Amino acid sequence: MAIIGIISGIIYLIIFAALGSWLAGRKGYSSGSWAFLCFLTGPIGLIALAGAPCQYTSSSLNEIIKKLDAKSSEGSSGSKPVTPMSSVRLSGKTWTCKKCQEENSATANSCKSCGEYR
Secondary structure: OHHHHHHHHHHHHHHHHHHHHHHHHHHOOOHHHHHHHHHHHOHHHHHHHHHOOOOOOHHHHHHHHHHHHHHHHOOOOOOOOOOOHHHOOOOOOEEEOOOOOOEEEOOOOEOOOOOOEO
């Protein structure tokens, strides 16, 4: 009976390692390291990984936007026109707060003066 408990415990930890590896890959972290950590710690490692921020930088997001712009400029077969992603982005490197009219950097999500969100 004790063997069944040990085997089920190991299967339980392998499942957490697989989930940790998958989630780490999706967030931009090392899959192998997080799989090992989740195997050792079980749900605690998985919860820590779930709370960790994504490692993707704005430069990688800009590369994705450029690729989407290139695809949209090739033309589309549908009747609805495609808006390039670059027109959705902010022009220049700043944005103006609607509340206090303060200039903020393009990467800021809130105003540095009043704290108002975009």
